[in-house]
Amino acid sequence: MPRIIVVTSGKGGVGKTTTSASFSSGLAMRGNKTVVIDFDVGLRNLDLIMGCERRVVYDIINVINGEVSLKQALIKDKNCDNLFILPASQTRDKDALNLEGVERILNELKESFDYIVCDSPAGIESGAFTAMYFADEALVVTNPEVSSVRDSDRILGILAAKSKRAVEGQEPIKEHLLVTRYDPKRVEAGEMLSVTDIQEILRIPLIGVIPESESVLLASNSGTPAIHQEKSDVAEAYRDVVARFMGEELPMRFLTAEKAGFFKRIFGGR
């Protein structure tokens, strides 16, 4: 049974596209046929993060308008065999995106894919709304910071009230909290919200904690999703998230500050 997962947040810049890239890659690496769709028409980023920006010929708007077939627009990921990308349009208006068109695309994708990951733009307007409308599950990406938490709360309200499942009285969207850019040292110093603080407000199950890390910037600069950065904490954290999503029970990692070992303290570096 194909599942549609929206990666959303409300707040901008918290790690939605980073997460969409790594999460969909992680699913594909486990043998699942996965497609990731960029819903940020006009400000597309997913193609950059996935490293396929030079291979974008057609985009989701071309498909909605019937100018090309879905097959022509889908781009095969260079790192994972099972992963395909449907980019957004850079030049078109976001009003070109409509619910009927998206529904047609999703129904066609369900014929050949196990997982459909929707990378939502920031905000609560039409782009974000279209990305979340058909979702079965949601990764709500939240930074440990008050405005991000409030915006995530807002998005959760909209997911629960205005999605297709909500409007049609079906089983509600399964919500998962993903805390990103977590810095345990700052949490312990009382400068940053803790995972407990966030959950106290949002009250949804936690699927993972992604630590603040330089490797995310390195990843986007090189056009390779962070999950492929071997040995990095972020890659490990995203692998944990995918595992938990697939039903494995893993203890939560990266919640406490690591005490730097002797050599690390002498020679520095991460």
Place this chain on the structure above:
Amino acid sequence: MTREESAYKIKSANLPVLVLHLNTTDMAALQSQLQSRIDQTPDYFDDAPLALGLEGIANSGVAPLFDELIAFMRTHEIRVVGAIGGSPEQREAAAHAGLALFPATPARPAGAPEPAPPPIDEVRQPELPGFETITPEMEVQASAASDEEPFAEDPRPPFSEARPTLVIDKPVRTGQRIYAKGADLVVLSIVNAGAELIADGDIHIYAPLRGRAIAGAQGNEGARIFVQRLEAELISIAGIFRVFEEGVPEEFRGKPAQVHLEGSRLVIQPLPQGN
């Protein structure tokens, strides 16, 4: 042998109704003023049942053209259901137009309340635009007890027969608004900052309240608010409101509390804890 099931049951009820007290028999002036009121706030009446108070024009010797007036009101979604008081001729004309007749209410204050909204410097229901409504969609009406006359002598506002209590058992998230129209509201899950609970009756929150709770929204001064953990941004009863800019006072912060109105003062008290 089977007994026939009773097809109906008669009970007396006190139902909330707006009263529009006529000050003039000049239908043109009345319609024009009503029109501008409706233009200002299109949802002001919103299908509310309404009775025409005729006491103010009882001695004018003229009967208003009820058919015309009722038809005019229907086009603006006002349902005229009855007429109160008035001269025998006026009452006959009203009955002829299909209105129910109510006896004149005792001891009316001299001068009917104006149809225009009350002056802004009075402490009023804050208008909270731009939020989405979850259940019965309707804006909060700002009206005090004096605008609505109960038909019976019972001084308690009539809510018991109105509608069943609205129960919410999912978190109320920022930007959401719940309105229990003509009813009490019970919330069994957290009410986040930026969320809004509105009820014409009482509000019970068996969870932390971090947003706003507005009880007695249509003027019920006896309405109360009960909270498991008071961390509210704003509380209000019958239009009297209080913001907690510096947070809830220390003695009540994060504790079980109840709020009621004494005159025009909101009184917060601790709730009895479990024994």
